[in-house]
Amino acid sequence: MTLYVESVKVSTHSGPNGGAPRCQHLRVPPGAEQGAPECAMCLILGLTWARLVVCLTCGWVACSDDSPGGHARAHYQETDHPVVGALETETAWRWCYVHGRAL
Template structure:
């Protein structure tokens, strides 16, 4: 994970629901899930936190 290269920690890990890419959330220093969306246009990511079925839509900028 790119965050570890910089010594950053993340708040939450997100999985892209289109391709499965795992990246840090928007509230993490790297914001790598958003970067993935900007590069690929894959619109929805889901939290990998146990017991937290949370999904974010980058197109609409809100949870879904």
Template sequence: MGLNGQIPRCEHIDRCPVVEHGPPECRACLALGQSWTWLLVCLSCGWVACSDDSRGGHAKAHYQETDHPVVAALEPSSTWRWCYVHRRNV
């Protein structure tokens, strides 16, 4: 537990390199002719894929294939980050 009841900092976010992300599209959804609701970017490699809210859930599939733990919303003003290992916002 952190100070004042805060949850501990996720060590995975501390290990993320600075990466450039791919184009703002989910390639897997495009190949299947599907649309997405929200795009996420992998903070380990920059791969862009659809969120779990989308039909394909390709960002989570990318985590399961690569063990890259943290994704971020692909929106310029967003600070939202998710750690698949801890299953929580970071």
């Protein structure tokens, strides 16, 4: 899309329907096999989780940000693996930590 602001040509890159820019982090090659459906750190610490997510880079399963531990974000901070997805296979939800938004 090209905009003209005060006679200056400005190009923008956006997603479908003028949405936010497409996330380049989805181009990560498929990760390793998905881990067990549990947050290992929560089990060690005796915490419960609200929801589990899987790292799309390496298959690590951890609790989401709305869980007391927030171990998926800690995994991102430690490894720079940018995108997690819903653990449930029937859901296509994904989250990019770099952009801070759902994909």
